[in-house]
Amino acid sequence: MDGNDRSPKPGAPRPPYMERLCAIMDKFGISDNEDWIAVVLFARNLLKALACFTEDQKNNLRQYVFREVSRDNLSDKRLAAVLQRLEEFILSNKKTGELEVRLREEKRSSAAMINEIMSVLVEVRQNSSKRESDLNRFGEQTVAVVQSDVERSEMINSIRGMVERLVEEAREEARYWESRARAMELCAVYDPLLTELRNRRALDANLAVGLKRAQAEGRPVSVMMIDLDHFKRVNDTFGHQVGDDVLKAVSKIVAAQTSNFGGFAARYGGEEIVVVCEGLALEEAVDQAEAMRAAVEAYEFRLRTQGRMSDRLGITISVGVAQMSPGHGPSELISAADRAMYRAKNLGRNRVEAIRPNEPPAPSA
Numbered sequence: 500m501d502g503n504d505r506s507p508k509p510g511a512p513r514p515p516y517m518e519r520l521c522a523i524m525d526k527f528g529i530s531d532n533e534d535w536i537a538v539v540l541f542a543r544n545l546l547k548a549l550a551c552f553t554e555d556q557k558n559n560l561r562q563y564v565f566r567e568v569s570r571d572n573l574s575d576k577r578l579a580a581v582l583q584r585l586e587e588f589i590l591s592n593k594k595t596g597e598l599e600v601r602l603r604e605e606k607r608s609s610a611a612m613i614n615e616i617m618s619v620l621v622e623v624r625q626n627s628s629k630r631e632s633d634l635n636r637f638g639e640q641t642v643a644v645v646q647s648d649v650e651r652s653e654m655i656n657s658i659r660g661m662v663e664r665l666v667e668e669a670r671e672e673a674r675y676w677e678s679r680a681r682a683m684e685l686c687a688v689y690d691p692l693l694t695e696l697r698n699r700r701a702l703d704a705n706l707a708v709g710l711k712r713a714q715a716e717g718r719p720v721s722v723m724m725i726d727l728d729h730f731k732r733v734n735d736t737f738g739h740q741v742g743d744d745v746l747k748a749v750s751k752i753v754a755a756q757t758s759n760f761g762g763f764a765a766r767y768g769g770e771e772i773v774v775v776c777e778g779l780a781l782e783e784a785v786d787q788a789e790a791m792r793a794a795v796e797a798y799e800f801r802l803r804t805q806g807r808m809s810d811r812l813g814i815t816i817s818v819g820v821a822q823m824s825p826g827h828g829p830s831e832l833i834s835a836a837d838r839a840m841y842r843a844k845n846l847g848r849n850r851v852e853a854i855r856p857n858e859p860p861a862p863s864a
Contacts, residue, residue: 534578535568535578538564538568538581538582538585539564541585542564542565543561560585560588563584564581567581633665637665641661644657644658695751695754695764696750696753696754696766696772697763697764697765697766698765698766699765699766699767701765702763702766702773702775703829705763705765705775706722706775706829706833707829709763709775709777710827710828710829712777713823718777718778719781720778720832721779721781721784721820721821721822721823722773722776722784722820722821722823722835722836723772723774723776723784723787723788723791723820723836724767724771724772724818724819724820724833724836724837724839724840725753725771725772725774725788725818725840726771726816726817726818727745727746727749727816728814728815728844728848730746733745733814737802741802745800745812745814746770748814749772749795749814750764750766752791752794752798753772753774753791753795756787756790756791756794757774759787760776760787761778762774762775762776762777762779763775773833773836774791781820781821781853781855785820788820788851789851791816791818792815792849792850795814795815796814796815798814799811817848817849817850818843818850818851818852819835819836819838819839819841819842819852820836820839820852820853821835821838821839835854838854839854
């Protein structure tokens with residue numbers, strides 16, 4: 500036997516917690532069914548360790564599981580239904596959903612980058628062939644001029660003209676590749692759907708550098724966390740295409756407002772947008788956030804259906820604002836702004852809330 504094997508020896512007394520667990524299993528008549536035992540263990544022991552769910556969510560799921568286990572006829576069909584409910588519960592969690600959305604966005608961004616790179620490689624090969632052909636033609640033309648019977652001055656002028664054309668073509672090529680490089684840079688740092696906003700990678704890099712620079716210079720940095728109100732309702736009612744259109748319109752408003760104070764706007768995930776306000780103290784950032792909130796509320800979001808315009812959709816945003824405190828890193832600053840945004844949600848939505856410097860974090864569930 501392995502020296503690390505901690506299984507009880509035959510005849511050894513069971514620990515108290517095992518006695519209680521076995522009593523529960525016997526009570527429900529599942530002491531010999533490993534699948535149902537796993538379900539009970541998840542609901543009773545593992546669920547409480549998952550910090551991504553609220554206590555109400557955990558309690559509701561426990562009640563559901565124990566209600567199902569206490570019924571007669573614990574069939575495979577009932578087990579399959581319970582397992583499906585557990586899977587839906589886990590996947591419907593906001594953090595799980597955010598990871599799924601972010602993964603889709605990363606795939607879309609990576610696909611756009613790969614397509615751009617492949618296009619550049621094809622052009623490089625074509626350009627290389629053209630350059631070689633041009634150089635061969637230039638050499639042939641130069642030899643032909645030298646071997647001709649023209650005057651020396653005319654020969655020099657002719658060769659000079661060919662060189663100037665070759666140089667101009669090279670300059671034009673350089674300008675073209677510079678524009679392609681800028682396009683690839685935009686592809687790398689801007690969100691593929693919300694082209695007005697940078698992507699998450701660009702946000703992480705900007706925030707890390709901005710915090711270090713602000714700390715070195717003694718300047719404030721504030722962050723806004725922006726979230727569309729009832730966005731799921733828009734998707735469910737009108738479809739994801741309309742949802743994307745609404746998200747694009749809001750991103751344009753945020754980008755335009757952000758440009759007024761030199762901020763940095765990026766898509767954080769799903770319908771969440773983060774704005775980095777380097778050089779703005781908390782109250783200044785709150786004022787700018789309020790201007791954004793008001794601009795979104797005033798915007799005429801309408802749908803065109805069969806040639807007619809719908810009523811206003813009434814799109815609003817909730818905004819959380821936080822300022823860098825001593826010892827704050829990027830994750831702490833984002834987390835504080837996120838808490839402020841959820842406070843705005845809980846207080847009725849369509850509002851701006853702020854976390855004051857050194858405000859303690861909310862107690863964990």
